[in-house]
Amino acid sequence: RKEVEQDPGPFNVPEGATVAFNCTYSNSASQSFFWYRQDCRKEPKLLMSVYSSGNEDGRFTAQLNRASQYISLLIRDSKLSDSATYLCVEEGYNAGNMLTFGGGTRLMVKP
Amino acid sequence: DTAVSQTPKYLVTQMGNDKSIKCEQNLGHDTMYWYKQDSKKFLKIMFSYNNKELIINETVPNRFSPKSPDKAHLNLHINSLELGDSAVYFCASSQFSGAGSTGELFFGEGSRLTVL
Numbered sequence: 367r368k369e370v371e372q373d374p375g376p377f378n379v380p381e382g383a384t385v386a387f388n389c390t391y392s393n394s395a396s397q398s399f400f401w402y403r404q405d406c407r408k409e410p411k412l413l414m415s416v417y418s419s420g421n422e423d424g425r426f427t428a429q430l431n432r433a434s435q436y437i438s439l440l441i442r443d444s445k446l447s448d449s450a451t452y453l454c455v456e457e458g459y460n461a462g463n464m465l466t467f468g469g470g471t472r473l474m475v476k477p
Numbered sequence: 478d479t480a481v482s483q484t485p486k487y488l489v490t491q492m493g494n495d496k497s498i499k500c501e502q503n504l505g506h507d508t509m510y511w512y513k514q515d516s517k518k519f520l521k522i523m524f525s526y527n528n529k530e531l532i533i534n535e536t537v538p539n540r541f542s543p544k545s546p547d548k549a550h551l552n553l554h555i556n557s558l559e560l561g562d563s564a565v566y567f568c569a570s571s572q573f574s575g576a577g578s579t580g581e582l583f584f585g586e587g588s589r590l591t592v593l
Contacts, residue, residue, distance in 0.1 A: 374518075400581075409567060409584035410520065451518065464533055465582060467512075467520040 369393060370456050370468035377473045383444050387471045389454030390436045398457035399437045401428055403450045404470065410453055413439075444475045480504050483568045483585035490558060491593055497554045498588045500568030508532075509551040510582065511543060512567040520567070526551055558592045565589050 372389045379385045391399070399416040414421055416428040416437050427440040441448055454468035483500040490496055502509060510533075511523040524543045525533035531543070540556045551568060568585040 409586050410582075411584070412581045453520065464522055464525070466522075469517065469519050 369466045370454055372452075372454050372468040372471045374469055375472040375474075377471065378476060379444055379473070380476055381444055381446060383475075384440065384442045385444055385473065386438055386440045387452055387454075387473075388436050388438050389468050389471075390434075391454075391456045392435070393456060393458060393466075394432075394435060396456045396458055399428075399430060400455040400457070400465075401426075401437075401439050402453040402455055402467070404453055405450045410467075413452070441473075444473075446475050446477065449473055449475045479585075481568055481570055481583050481585040483566075483588050485588060486586060487589050487591075489591045489593065492558055492560060494558050495554070495556045496558060496590070497552055498566055498568075498590075499550070499552045500585055501550050502568075502570040502583070503549065504570055504572075504583060506570040506572050506583070507548055508571045508573070509545065509548070510569040510571075511551065511553050512569060512584075514565045514567060514587070516564070524551075524553075555590075558590075560592050563590055563592045 369392050401413040402410040403413045404410040414423050414428050416430050421428045425442045429438045451470040451472045453470045456466045458464050481502045508527045510525045512520050514520045523537045526545045528548050529545045542554045545551045565587045567587050569582040571582050
C-alpha cells in the first residue's frame with residue numbers, strides 16, 4: 367500500500383471554478399503535511415503547509431482530517447496559471463524527518 | 478543566483494556506463510537530499526545527508542553512491558547504468574533535519590537521465 371495516495375487526475379476545470387483535491391496517508395503518527403506544486407518539467411516548490419486547524423493563503427485552503435487520515439487542498443477562482451501538478455507530502459518523525467511524496471494530482475485550468 | 482544548482486541538466490548515455498551528477502546549494506542549509514522521479518512522476522527519496530553525514534539511505538542499488546565533500550555539495554555517482562535508471566534526479570536541501578523541521582525542501586532544477 368502506498369504511504370501517500372492521490373488521484374492522478376487530470377482535473378480539467380474552467381477558469382473561475384473551485385476545485386478540491388484529497389490525499390490520504392497511511393502513517394497515523396505523521397505530524398506534518400504539506401502541498402507542493404510542480405510545473406511541467408520543473409522542480410517541485412512548496413505551496414503551503416497543512417496545519418491541524420486548517421490553513422488559508424489567498425485562494426488556497428488546506429485542511430487536515432486526522433480521523434480519516436486525509437488532507438485536502440481547495441483552490442477558489444481558478445486561474446490559468448494554477449495549471450500544474452499538486453503533490454501531497456507527509457513528514458515522518460524518523461531519522462532525517464523524511465518527506466514522503468504522493469504521486470501528484472494534475473490540474474488543468476482552461477479558458 | 479540559483480539556490481540549489483545541479484549539473485548536468487540532461488544526460489544521455491549507454492547502458493553499462495558510469496556517470497555523475499553534481500549538486501551545490503548556497504542557502505547555508507545543513508541537509509541535502511537526492512530524489513528520483515520516474516516516468517510515473519513518483520518522487521522517491523534516495524539519500525539524505527546532514528552536515529556531510531549520511532542519515533537516510535533508502536533501498537537503492539549499491540551502484541548509486543552519494544558523496545558529500547562538504548555540507549554545500551552532494552554529488553551522485555552511478556555505476557553500470559541500466560535502462561531502469563532513466564529518470565529525473567532532483568537534488569534538494571533543507572535547513573533542518575529532526576524535530577522542528579519546516580518541511581520546506583528547496584529543489585534543484587533536476588537532471589534528466591536517459592539510458593539507451
